[in-house]
Amino acid sequence: MHLVPTILLLSSICHFAVANNGQASVAFRFHNKCPFPVWPAAAPNAGHPVIAAGGFLLLPNRTRRVRSPPTWNGRFWARTGCDFSSSRACQTGDCQGRLACNGTIGTPPATLVSLQEVDSEPSFYDVSLVDGYNLPVSVSTWPAEDKCSIGGCTRDVNSVCPRELQVVHEASGAVVACRSACLAFDLDAFCCRNAYGTPETCRDSVYSRVFKEACPGYFSYAYDAPPPLVNCHAGEYVVTFCPARWGSGHLPL
Template sequence: MRIWNNCPFTVWPGLLNNPNKALPEGGGFALEKYHTTTFRVPDGWAGRVWARTNCNGAGHCETGDCGNKIQCSGAGGVPPVSLAEFTLDGWQGQDYYDVSLVDGYNLPLAIFPIDGTYKRVGGGKYDCNNAGWQADINAHCPNELAQKNSAGATVACRSACMQFNTDEYCCRGAHNKPETCKSRDWKVNYPAIFKQSCRDAYSYAYDDTSSTFTCHSADGRKTGYVIKVCP
């Protein structure tokens, strides 16, 4: 797996994975602007990757903080944060991957399968294609969802679930199924704001059909992926 920081500033990738699997890079590190780093994950790995911003020497980050430390060591990123999510070597060796805004947004992300490491099966839109987007959602985040820094700049955009904590937006209680978690029950269709900027990203908990990508390895090799920040 490779992480590529295409932002004009340093980011601090964070990693969180399934139990009993190796945690690459201790779960976090600094990555300078326009630099890449590569690491290996074990078979059957599942996890998420995110990019933290404006971390200080003590490890506290303005967005995506994982507990005031550079190596997250098994801690997740504090929302709102954009996520690259993976479940590798699933049913019949199939990988699943997506970009999720269910926990909100801080930076644009994209996932690219690496040429020569995969094969397409079926050739549909979600078969080994790129996931993610380029748009800056902070630029048009509704004021009621905006997370601002001390200078008053919007540095992240909260999800409606995080901001309002209702069963309707969080898809829980009577709304805990795809059939009952519907936009007709939302006072404002906030997930659509995320979806308009990134049509292939998860915008709420049951947004599977337009957000989950799959891929198969080629000739016994494991599919490689690039996670690009600021694509």
């Protein structure tokens, strides 16, 4: 996300807060349950450091643990179909062709896990499709608590994505991501801006409802209500890509 479109600004509304509570650091455990490699990426909010060099490879059924300062703010996403010998390395979520994004925001559409600090309060976190979708993601605390979990999706959004929102792999014709309506059409009503810049004036649409029906625990648009934020504090959080294993028909090429 380096040509930062307006849609990216909307996702800053919903973030994840990691508060200090006397801890020296917070751990994030990334688990890849997809039947293909993913390249997790991290981008800090302004004033926060880059963690894990901003990105790394995670093979199927592998886990990587990353530590951050206790008040780190930012976002995570997974890149798919990457080949770092090309200038646009990844089919989805690419960050200027780099393996280590080093703080660069990825190109939408990509499913975002967002984090925001609130001093002396538990963590706030969410999964957002405001920038569109590429993979299902779940988030939980460790040890796990039901009230602190964001589940994955009941369906793969790419399999139900309207044609006008689809991102299609040129060689195979496979749908590899689904754009949000804001990203696809750049209209105020979909982007929740100008006259539509309040919860009262920006409402759901036929497109956001596709997202919501498939992934009920995620933000489907900027003013999704009630806001699907989770408010829990833990010393470790688990971010799982493809929490429900997909069939072979869903593998990115």
